Amino acid sequence: xxxxxxxxxxxxxxxxxxxxxxxxxxxxxxxxxxxxxxxxxxxxxxxxxxxxxxxxxxxxxxxxxxxxxxxxxxxxxxxxxxxxxxxxxxxxxxxxxxxxxxxxx
Amino acid sequence: xxxxxxxxxxxxxxxxxxxxxxxxxxxxxxxxxxxxxxxxxxxxxxxxxxxxxxxxxxxxxxxxxxxxxxxxxxxxxxxxxxxxxxxxxxxxxxxxxxxxxxxxxxxxxxxxxxxxxxxxxxxxxxxxxxxxxxxxxxxxxxxxxxxxxxxxxxxxxxxxxxxxxxxxxxxxxxxxxxxxxxxxxxxxxxxxxxxxxxxxxxxxxxxxxxxxxxxxxxxxxxxxxxxxxxxx
Numbered sequence: 001x002x003x004x005x006x007x008x009x010x011x012x013x014x015x016x017x018x019x020x021x022x023x024x025x026x027x028x029x030x031x032x033x034x035x036x037x038x039x040x041x042x043x044x045x046x047x048x049x050x051x052x053x054x055x056x057x058x059x060x061x062x063x064x065x066x067x068x069x070x071x072x073x074x075x076x077x078x079x080x081x082x083x084x085x086x087x088x089x090x091x092x093x094x095x096x097x098x099x100x101x102x103x104x105x
Numbered sequence: 106x107x108x109x110x111x112x113x114x115x116x117x118x119x120x121x122x123x124x125x126x127x128x129x130x131x132x133x134x135x136x137x138x139x140x141x142x143x144x145x146x147x148x149x150x151x152x153x154x155x156x157x158x159x160x161x162x163x164x165x166x167x168x169x170x171x172x173x174x175x176x177x178x179x180x181x182x183x184x185x186x187x188x189x190x191x192x193x194x195x196x197x198x199x200x201x202x203x204x205x206x207x208x209x210x211x212x213x214x215x216x217x218x219x220x221x222x223x224x225x226x227x228x229x230x231x232x233x234x235x236x237x238x239x240x241x242x243x244x245x246x247x248x249x250x251x252x253x254x255x256x257x258x259x260x261x262x263x264x265x266x267x268x269x270x271x272x273x274x275x276x277x278x279x280x281x282x283x284x285x286x287x288x289x290x291x292x293x294x295x296x297x298x299x300x301x302x303x304x305x306x307x308x309x310x311x312x313x314x315x316x317x318x319x320x321x322x323x324x325x326x327x328x329x330x331x332x333x334x335x336x337x
Contacts, residue, residue: 002143004108013111021118028122030316034130036261037121041137042114044254051250082311 018042229267285319
């Protein structure tokens with residue numbers, strides 16, 4: 001299956017899919033790295049578009065936000081609960097991806 | 106035109122959660138690699154075991170290449186995936202000009218027509234588990250994005266496999282769940298056989314896994330009652 005051209009891919013939904021899907025898999029299986037498989041797949045597909053449309057700097061920043069969001073949701077969950085923390089970091093990362101990359105599509 | 110890969114990725118969490126063992130998760134991850142790396146024509150997964158390396162073939166038109174290339178590495182005792190299993194990323198953009206594997210390369214190029222390879226380690230935090238090799242018949246087939254994706258997927262996959270294999274992990278988790286069920290049944294006077302369902306309900310209400318909820322009960326001694334559970 002050929003991939004869609006990088007410039008036509010909307011990245012915000014992919015970011016949401018990677019973070020929410022990764023969390024769901026980790027929670028349902030009890031195997032946190034398995035959630036990382038979803039995170040990596042969706043992130044790589046989004047990252048291809050970040051790189052083509054906005055270059056290395058924005059890609060690095062969004063990648064860091066995306067990966068750190070997955071990591072940060074765990075300690076944040078102790079303060080505000082699991083799903084609220086995941087939804088919070090997903091909202092931040094998704095909004096950043098939309099604002100920096102998708103908005104001008 | 107809608108992006109066909111988005112619904113594919115959307116189905117991934119449910120598919121991964123439903124798979125019962127590491128082997129089927131590796132299969133799914135390999136399928137995913139084929140879709141995310143269109144240049145990849147064959148994948149070999151080398152995970153040493155009692156019956157030799159486990160392999161996974163490529164797509165339908167080259168469905169034996171993955172198995173053949175892994176078998177070739179096993180036979181000659183060298184090759185990119187074998188080298189990658191030691192923890193490095195191994196690439197070759199044109200195998201015809203490659204000198205690192207003098208026994209493997211001539212047969213891989215002449216018999217299988219391979220020209221490009223990208224191999225990454227399946228390495229857990231503590232030890233190497235094997236490697237993942239991506240192969241193509243085109244020169245310079247893999248780019249930086251492919252390398253990053255393969256490395257990232259392999260890393261997560263290796264840790265997931267290792268969790269499933271680690272003999273200290275699963276028994277502890279089962280033991281924790283059993284202890285928690287015992288505590289809940291004792292403290293709340295639950296009917297025989299109902300503690301697992303109660304623990305599942307506690308986990309769901311708390312937004313955590315059953316193992317996580319069980320660990321909370323065992324570690325803290327706190328027993329969520331029905332009212333607290335319902336309140337969330």
